[in-house]
Amino acid sequence: xxxxxxxQLRSHRWFGVDDKRAFGHRSRTKQMGFxxxxxxxxxxxxxxxxxxDLNSCHTHFKERVEEVKRGxxxxxxxxxxxPAMSLGEAYMKPTTMLYRNMLAMETEELLRSNxxxxxxxxxxxxxxxxxxxxxxxxxxIPAIFxxxxxxxxxxxxxxxxGSGSDTWKYWDERRAGNISDVTWMEMENxxxxxxxxxxTMGTAATLAAAAEGLGMILPGGxxxxxxxxxxxxxASESGRRIVEMVWDDLKPSDIMTTKAFENAVTMAMCLGGSxxxxxxxxxxxxxxxxxxxxxxxxxxxxxxxxxxxxxGNIRPSGKYLMEDFYYAGGLKALMTRxxxxxxxxxxxxxxxxxxxxxxxxxxxxxxxxxxRDQALQAEGGLAVLRGNLCPDGAVIKHSAAEARLRQxxxxxxxFKDANDMKKRIDDADLPVTKDSxxxxxNAGPLGGPGMPEWGQLPIPQxxxxxGVRDMVRISDSRMSGTSxxxxxxxxxxxxxxxxxxxxxxxxxxxxxxxxxxxxTLHVSEAExxxxxxxxxxxxxxxVRGFGKFFSENVTQANEGCDFDFLxxxxxxxxxxxxx
Ligand code: FES
Numbered sequence: 001x002x003x004x005x006x007x008q009l010r011s012h013r014w015f016g017v018d019d020k021r022a023f024g025h026r027s028r029t030k031q032m033g034f035x036x037x038x039x040x041x042x043x044x045x046x047x048x049x050x051x052x053d054l055n056s057c058h059t060h061f062k063e064r065v066e067e068v069k070r071g072x073x074x075x076x077x078x079x080x081x082x083p084a085m086s087l088g089e090a091y092m093k094p095t096t097m098l099y100r101n102m103l104a105m106e107t108e109e110l111l112r113s114n115x116x117x118x119x120x121x122x123x124x125x126x127x128x129x130x131x132x133x134x135x136x137x138x139x140x141i142p143a144i145f146x147x148x149x150x151x152x153x154x155x156x157x158x159x160x161x162g163s164g165s166d167t168w169k170y171w172d173e174r175r176a177g178n179i180s181d182v183t184w185m186e187m188e189n190x191x192x193x194x195x196x197x198x199x200t201m202g203t204a205a206t207l208a209a210a211a212e213g214l215g216m217i218l219p220g221g222x223x224x225x226x227x228x229x230x231x232x233x234x235a236s237e238s239g240r241r242i243v244e245m246v247w248d249d250l251k252p253s254d255i256m257t258t259k260a261f262e263n264a265v266t267m268a269m270c271l272g273g274s275x276x277x278x279x280x281x282x283x284x285x286x287x288x289x290x291x292x293x294x295x296x297x298x299x300x301x302x303x304x305x306x307x308x309x310x311x312g313n314i315r316p317s318g319k320y321l322m323e324d325f326y327y328a329g330g331l332k333a334l335m336t337r338x339x340x341x342x343x344x345x346x347x348x349x350x351x352x353x354x355x356x357x358x359x360x361x362x363x364x365x366x367x368x369x370x371x372r373d374q375a376l377q378a379e380g381g382l383a384v385l386r387g388n389l390c391p392d393g394a395v396i397k398h399s400a401a402e403a404r405l406r407q408x409x410x411x412x413x414x415f416k417d418a419n420d421m422k423k424r425i426d427d428a429d430l431p432v433t434k435d436s437x438x439x440x441x442n443a444g445p446l447g448g449p450g451m452p453e454w455g456q457l458p459i460p461q462x463x464x465x466x467g468v469r470d471m472v473r474i475s476d477s478r479m480s481g482t483s484x485x486x487x488x489x490x491x492x493x494x495x496x497x498x499x500x501x502x503x504x505x506x507x508x509x510x511x512x513x514x515x516x517x518x519x520t521l522h523v524s525e526a527e528x529x530x531x532x533x534x535x536x537x538x539x540x541x542x543v544r545g546f547g548k549f550f551s552e553n554v555t556q557a558n559e560g561c562d563f564d565f566l567x568x569x570x571x572x573x574x575x576x577x578x579x
Contacts, residue, residue, distance in 0.1 A: 003247045006041040010141065013578055014115035015040060021578055025115065039078035043117040043246035045239070047072075047079055048107055050128045052086030057125035057204070058148055060195035060226055064235045068120050068146060071239020077118075077246070079239065082110050087127045089204075097478065098450030098550060100127040100134075100280075101563050104287075107135025108566075112573055117141065118246040120238050124148025124197045124226075126481075129207040130280035133216060137252045137287040138566065139573050142245040144349045145216045146238045147208045149226035150322035151196030161191045163198035164482020165316040168456060175426075176464040196226025199322040201314040202481035206273030207280060212331050213267035214284075215255040215348030219357035223330040225323050241349065250351065256288045258295050259343035263354065265301055266341055269308040269380025270334060272317030272399045274481025275489055278382065279451075283560030286567040293567070298384045298393040298558050302517065305380035310399055311337055311370045316484040317381050317399040320368050328368035332361035337372060385488065387519040388528075389474070389500050389510065392492035392558045398514045400484035402470040406514040408486070409522075410437040410472060414506050417442040418454055426461040434468045437510045441501055442538065444476035444494025445554045445561050449541040455479030455489040472512050474519070476501055476557070488512065488519060490557040496538055503531040 007016065014025045029039060047068050051061035065081055072079035085103045087096040111119055119139075121132035124147045136143035154161030170187060173179045197204035208222035218238060224231045261281060268277040278301050285296040311334060314320050335342060335358045344355035363369045370376065381399030398406050413436045415421035421440055424430060432438070438457050445451045457473040473487045476494035493499035500521060504510070509522040521528075542548040553563040 001248050004249050009043060009246070010117045011044040011115040043077045043243050044115050045072045045077045045079050045242050045246070046111060046114065046116040046119040047081045047122060048084050048110065048119060048132060049081055049122045050084055050086040050103070050132070051122075052088060054091050055086040055088035055125055056090055056192070057088070057151070057195070057197045058086060061122055061148070064146070064232065065122065067232050067235035068122070068239040071236035072243060074236070075240040075243035077243035080116070082114070084110060087125060087131065089126045094448060095450040095452035096127045097452065097561070098547070100131045101550070101554070101566070102546065103128065103131035104134035105566070107132050108138045108573060111135070111139040111141060113576055118242045119143045120242050121145045122148070124204055124208065126203040126207070126276070129204070129211055130284055133211060133284055134287045134562070137256055137284060138568070140251050140253050142242060142250055143216070143252050144218070144238050144242045144245065145211050146235055147211070147217055147222055148204070149196050149224050149228070149231050150199040150205055151192060151226055152194040153199060153321045153323050154191040154193060156187050156190040160321060161187060162200040162315040162321050162482070163191065164202055164480050165200045165484060166191065168483055172459060172464055172469060175461050194227045198482055200316060200482045201271050201273055201312060201322070203274040203276040204481070205322050206268050206271065206277045206481050209267045209271055209273065209331055210264040210277055210281060213264040214260050215263070215346055215354070216252070217349065219348065219350055220330050220332045223322055223326040225326055244351070245349065248351065250347070250349070253288060255347055255349065256284070257346065258292050260346045261285055261292060261296050262304060263342050263346060265304045266308050266338070267331065267334070269305045269382060270310065270338060271312035271314060272310050272376065272381035272397070275382060275395050275397050276478055276481055278395055279478070279490065279557055279561055282558075283562040286560055286562055289568045293569070301382065302384035305382050308338070308341055308380040309372055309375035310377045310379070310381050311372065311375055313368050313370055313376060316482060317397070318376055324365070324368045328365035329361060329363045332358045333363040334369050336361050336363065337369060383514050383517055385512070385517050385519040387521070389504070389519045389521040390491045391500065392556060394488050394491040394519055396486070396488050396514060397484070401486035405470055405472050405486035405512070407512070408472050409509060409511040410435045412437050412439050412504050412506060412508045412510050414439045414441065414504055421457065425458050428462055430460055430462070432460050432463065434463055434466070434471060436471065438471060438473045439501070439504050439510075440473075440475035440477065441495040441504070444491070444496055445556060446541065446551050447494055447496030447538070448477060449547060449551060451478050451557065451561060453478050453480045453483070455487050456483035456485055457487065472510075474501070474510065486512070492556045492558045494556065498532070498535060498537065500528065502535055503528055505531070
């Protein structure tokens, strides 16, 4: 491989030339106490750090960033930490999804406007993963992702608790009157025990696995628990490796190929991963190139899902947690189960192919990473649905739904928005039975706004008390990757812009058939046309600020919810002029 010269470094334009501006750049670097020997002629490595006091999953990033810097210095680079907007899933309202594209734009612009040759992307909490990768893909300079890693297992009275999944499970028990205040408080104390991301196969764990499958994380890095000493070593190794990547000019466009995206999707499916991965991977693919746009769509996910066995025995689809997955061998071990389903010749950030990365890997615990003949189910965890209720598609994580509901026909109980649902869902007079289909409208990309994770619609309290724990539920929102149940999500086009979901009324019959991949509203076309003619477009959710900008530019779920003008079809990111 030909190595870049010092003069070919991007930062050379800032530091290496003899003009007035370069004088300023060098003198200001010296202002910070750095001598020529510290940085001149060396790759400048940005470390985009999404640490924040209000991101509980990234609290260890203050330490990790120093470890990344250590690696960069060791390899002869010049590390510069650049804080970026943190998207703390637990706190931001209405949803971090409203800000994913903002962080992606910030990442792109931080890299574009500054003297940077390569970047280590520090993220992990849900949307930070796609946002950082989307920005880096657009900028297309050497980049490596440094994941936050999952937190330790939750503990309560000798039982293990999983982020999100057990919150939803025990919240239903509390609403059913089966859990006391003291018990609930004990669970609150024990469910989140360390820094790091949700340790179920939620969105964070799914996207970390997908990012490693894509080739953007060092082999085996995606499942290392956040507080394991291996995690510190991953940080310094990422720092060392990015310097080599700069000299080798190994860029995201070399790694994030169509075949690599297929690997990423396969990993998500094999793990029973989050439905959110579909939206984010489509958005990432659109940042890389037009060719990928055509190939990575909802149907690609369904095709890859149908041929991929569900082998990750991890909650919410399975039994274990991410710490167990790591001890069982992690993602490299999982890959050894399905080499025939992977594109093994894909190059990764290690500089090696997938095949080389997994050559020495093996599974240590068969109960966590299941053999193929003992798969949790023969096909992947997600299915893409089509039908007159979702002309542009919808998704369901059927691996985490009660089997009896995968083929179901029932009468709709409709809520016009989240407030309406909150007000009436526990009404004792609500005409709902265990066979009803609960429908939430106006919770999509524009309607939510930001497509919040409201899709695990609550079971009415009176049914909880009767022992009902799953029902068919439909919305144009998303749901947390830690959630479960027969929840149809991402209905597109969304109801807020006049998609068919807007016209569903109480009592309409809706049929879900996962095996056939269909979602059907049994209302005549003539009646639907009448309802459409009478439908009034809702007022915009925002009249100012970023929300207005978001609403004017966001695409629908099947297109990844990115801003259309950021897609690769609009051309490469221009380099700034220096005058
Ligand atoms: Fe951060 Fe779940 S809240 S990963």
